[in-house]
Amino acid sequence: MRFLHPAELGFAVRSKLADLGAGARLLGRLVWSLGAVLRRPALLRDQIHFMGNYSLAIIAVSGVFVGFVMGLQYYYGLQRFGAADSVGMLISLSLVREFGPVLTALLFAGRAGTSLTAEIGLMKAGEQLSAMEMMAVDPVSRILAPRFWGAVIAMPILAAVFSAVGVLGGWVVSVPMIGIDSGAFWSQMQSGVDAWVDVGNGVIKSVVFGFAVSFIALLQGFEAQPTPEGVARATTRTVVVASLTVLALDFVLTAMMFSI
């Protein structure tokens, strides 16, 4: 085993710190460029169309099946205590508070995040970003920022659709299939779920995840090695880093929101 030379260690730490600084600077520029994005709404609209509308199918189908499975699993657990009527409340709570934002963010990282990274990475590899800089066009505010804000807007909408579709999927399994009383299903849900505490915090979560996933995807594309291999690596890193970040952030946010 070869021991790490102190100079190598120092170099590694320094380059990681530089990466972190560059990432923070890019995030600052992306957030700061909101005004530039709002002045060109057509760019933003096309990005929402690409990331939002085209992700709708995978989000809705996943939501329905997650709702189905929840209906079956919660019924299996709750009927032992004679509390099968609470299936609706549990489905809605877990979807609105956790699964809606988190699963949407994970799916979004796979569906839209990878395409962002690959697109930006290939633009960089094809020297398109440098060409824009040569023409005095800022690639961050012209290319990256509309994608960033488009994803930030699309994420909460997709998460809300996921939760709503999941609740309906849970209803399909619990009420017509298993035979739980429909009134008990909805009334337990309505008494157990609060519009502001549960639904509102779920929306806040999905907005935060939208920031995290789109920023990571864009950063990986922006910092990718401008080679086919480099773009492939960056795309893989997007999925891995974004998923882990979403799960870690989810823990932090849940601890902040729901433990008080």
Added chain:
Amino acid sequence: MQRSKNDVWVGLFVLLGAAALVFLALQSANLLTFSVDKGYPVSAKFDNIGGLKPKAAVKSAGVVVGRVESIGFDDKSFQAKVQLSMDKRFVFPKDSSLKILTSGLLGEQYIGIEAGADSANLAAGDVISTTQSAVVLENLISQFLYSKAADGPSDKSAK
């Protein structure tokens, strides 16, 4: 400002998200009602409704025959005022009695209706006067303790 085809689709997408949010908010804020077939309204007063909630079932012999529409409070008699919506297919005698029951040990509370013997049937707007309150666990325990205390000494002498 120019409108493109994408505008329509993005508009639909945003609308869908808003609809999903409204659905989530309303179904938890108790504003969305799923009652399609309206029944005939009947009201009743209870001394204590326990954990009864709107939309709870009204059951007779275990079959759902109606739903709780709303729960209010009458500050004249200090009783809970419960509005029921009974299924039009079923009629009950005028002197039927209501009882608040619990499904399972920790389950949802519902109203049990027991048919009386009157020849006239309940009509829309009728008030059911014979009601039995929900069982409150604390009252049950205190009653049990009182009765235990009452025959406490005889228990000790038996030892």
